[in-house]
Structure formats: C-alpha cells, structure tokens
Amino acid sequence: MHWSLIVYCGVITFLTRFTMIFALKKDIFNDRTKKILSYVPAAIFPAIIFPPIFLDNSGYLDLESNPKILAAILAIITGYFSKNIIATIFAGLISYWFLIFFYF
Amino acid sequence: MNTRLKTLSKGIIDVSPLMIPVFPFGIIYGVIGMDLGIGPYMTLALSIIIFGGASQIVLLQLFSGGASSLVILSSVGAVNSRHLLYGAVLSEHLSTLKLTWKIILSYVMVDQAFAVSNTYLKKNFKDKNKHYHLLGAGFTCWTIWQISTILGIVLGSVVPEELGLSFTISLTFLALLINDFRKFKNIIVMLVSGIVATIGYNLIPFKAYIIVSALTALGVATLLTLTELKKR
Numbered sequence: 001m002h003w004s005l006i007v008y009c010g011v012i013t014f015l016t017r018f019t020m021i022f023a024l025k026k027d028i029f030n031d032r033t034k035k036i037l038s039y040v041p042a043a044i045f046p047a048i049i050f051p052p053i054f055l056d057n058s059g060y061l062d063l064e065s066n067p068k069i070l071a072a073i074l075a076i077i078t079g080y081f082s083k084n085i086i087a088t089i090f091a092g093l094i095s096y097w098f099l100i101f102f103y104f
Numbered sequence: 105m106n107t108r109l110k111t112l113s114k115g116i117i118d119v120s121p122l123m124i125p126v127f128p129f130g131i132i133y134g135v136i137g138m139d140l141g142i143g144p145y146m147t148l149a150l151s152i153i154i155f156g157g158a159s160q161i162v163l164l165q166l167f168s169g170g171a172s173s174l175v176i177l178s179s180v181g182a183v184n185s186r187h188l189l190y191g192a193v194l195s196e197h198l199s200t201l202k203l204t205w206k207i208i209l210s211y212v213m214v215d216q217a218f219a220v221s222n223t224y225l226k227k228n229f230k231d232k233n234k235h236y237h238l239l240g241a242g243f244t245c246w247t248i249w250q251i252s253t254i255l256g257i258v259l260g261s262v263v264p265e266e267l268g269l270s271f272t273i274s275l276t277f278l279a280l281l282i283n284d285f286r287k288f289k290n291i292i293v294m295l296v297s298g299i300v301a302t303i304g305y306n307l308i309p310f311k312a313y314i315i316v317s318a319l320t321a322l323g324v325a326t327l328l329t330l331t332e333l334k335k336r
Contacts (some may be wrong), residue, residue, distance in 0.1 A: 003149075005173055009163050010182045012152035016184040018210035020191025025199045027192050035329045036322065038188040042290045043321035045277040046298030047314045048162060051305045052274050059306050068271055075252035075275055079282035085125035089272065092106050096271055 071096035108233045115221060115240025122216040123248045127158055130249050132272045134256015135263055140168045146258045155246060158183045161273055162314060171311035179314040180227040190218040197225040198235060209235060212242025289328045297321035
C-alpha cells in the first residue's frame with residue numbers, strides 16, 4: 001500500500017467531517033435529507049458484510065457447506081434479542097469456531 | 105474546578121460506556137491489518153491519519169482485493185458521507201469558534217463522540233465553553249482507538265490464521281447494525297445492499313461493488329422515505 005493512498009483517504013474522511021462545520025452557521029438539511037442520510041450505515045455495511053460470508057475464496061456463491069451463514073444467523077438472532085454489540089460478535093465467532101471444529 | 109475542565113471531563117465520562125464495543129473493534133482492526141500484511145506501522149498510521157473504523161476496514165478490504173485508488177477513495181467517501189449530517193447538525197453550536205478549533209473538533213468527530221456531544225450541546229446551548237465536551241468525548245475515542253489498534257497489532261502477530269478472524273469483519277459490522285434489525289424499512293435497505301454486493305462482487309468491474317451497492321440501497325432508502333412522507 002502506498003502512503004499517498006492512506007493520506008488521501010485521511011483527507012476525504014476529514015473533509016466529510018469538516019465541510020459542514022466549516023461552511024454552515026446552522027443546520028440546513030431538511031427532515032427528508034436527514035432521514036435518507038440516517039440510512040447510510042444500513043446501505044453500506046451489508047456491502048461489507050455479505051460478500052465474505054456468502055462467497056468462497058474463489059468468489060463463487062457457497063450456500064451449502066458454509067458455516068459462516070449459520071454463524072451469522074446466530075449472531076443476528078443474538079443481536080436482535082440482546083441489542084448488545086459484544087454479545088453479537090461473540091455469539092457469531094464462537095458458533096463459527098464450534099461449527100468449523102466439529103462439523104465442517 | 106475550572107468550567108472548561110469540568111465540561112471536558114463530562115465529555116470523557118459521557119462517552120466512556122460507548123467505548124466498550126469500540127475496544128474489541130480496534131483490536132480486530134489491528135489483527136486484520138497484520139493479517140493482510142501491511143505491517144505494524146501502516147496499520148497504526150491508518151488509525152492515526154484516517155481515524156475511522158469503517159473507512160479503515162473498507163480501505164484494507166478493497167486494497168487486498170486489488171481495487172484501484174479511485175474506487176477505494178470513492179468507497180471511503182461513501183462510508184463517510186454520514187459525517188456530513190453530523191457536521192450540519194453540530195454546525196450551529198460550533199459556528200462561532202476559531203478555525204483551529206473547527207479543525208481539531210472535526211478530526212475527532214466520530215459516531216460515538218457525535219452521539220453524546222450532540223445531546224450535551226443541545227442541552228447547554230448558552231454555555232460558551234460547551235465545545236470542550238466534544239473535545240473530551242472525541243479524544244477519549246481517539247485514545248481508545250489507538251490503544252486497541254496497538255493491542256491488535258501485537259495480537260495479530262500471534263493469532264493463528266485457522267481462527268478465521270476475517271469473518272470478524274463481517275460480524276463487527278453486523279453488530280453495528282443491531283438497532284436496525286427491528287425496523288422493516290432498514291431491513292429492506294440492508295438486504296438490497298448485501299444482495300447487490302454479493303452478486304456484483306464478480307460482475308461489477310474495478311471492485312466498485314461497495315459504492316454501487318451503497319448507492320443502489322440509498323436509492324431504495326430515498327424511495328422509501330419519499331413514499332412515507334407522501335402518505336402523511
């Protein structure tokens with residue numbers, strides 16, 4: 001990885017935080033825009049979550065012998081009921097380890 | 105106690121509970137950085153220069169997948185677009201500050217700091233030192249993030265690959281969405297994003313699958329918002 005790429009990513013991240021604070025005197029976004037922007041995590045994070053779970057190392061869809069799907073479902077159930085971030089991560093990780101050591 | 109110091113400590117105390125999930129996230133990030141072979145200095149440099157967990161992971165994931173700089177930059181930009189909202193919401197509290205203050209506070213305005221300081225700033229509208237709360241909250245996040253990154257770097261050199269720690273990336277982001285699991289519209293947006301990314305992973309050129317699926321899902325979110333507002 002080249003250092004310039006890291007710096008550019010740093011600059012972009014900084015600018016998204018700085019621009020509005022620098023340019024605005026008060027909030028200009030209407031409720032509709034705010035509502036749409038509130039969907040940003042839901043719109044982006046699954047794009048990071050899904051491919052490593054559903055695709056194998058060569059990029060093919062793997063729905064049959066795939067412990068990650070089952071582990072992710074257990075994590076979702078845990079998250080739904082506990083609303084606890086750490087519990088969700090550990091439920092997924094521990095069930096994943098259990099599955100790969102005993103079943104797959 | 106000096107009022108500025110008091111406000112600063114209030115920021116530190118308010119944000120502290122939110123640091124509990126951040127700490128393991130930082131460790132996971134450090135482990136993954138080492139796992140992908142970018143070395144300890146670059147792994148830490150990302151945490152200092154970018155200082156944004158999601159952006160750093162997206163950068164690593166796309167870089168290791170061989171994406172071009174342009175695709176990486178636009179994807180990082182998309183991940184960060186939520187900060188525009190934070191900035192706009194906080195601008196009325198920070199507009200009278202000097203430029204140096206605005207620069208420092210922007211650098212530390214991460215999700216957790218925004219969440220607690222936004223509440224505080226609204227309640228203490230008239231206090232002229234109220235921005236010290238964001239400074240305290242922000243630098244607490246910063247410190248925890250750097251320490252956990254370093255711990256992850258140390259652990260990353262000893263954790264065996266068989267544990268499948270790359271799966272923790274998916275789990276961590278999944279865990280960050282738990283508050284969306286109960287909202288039907290958010291589930292639709294999440295499914296659109298995930299399905300487009302999975303199908304597009306091989307079909308969309310230049311590894312642009314994150315930005316394409318994010319924009320598609322945001323389009324769906326826009327439609328859902330507009331139809332909801334029309335009904336009223």
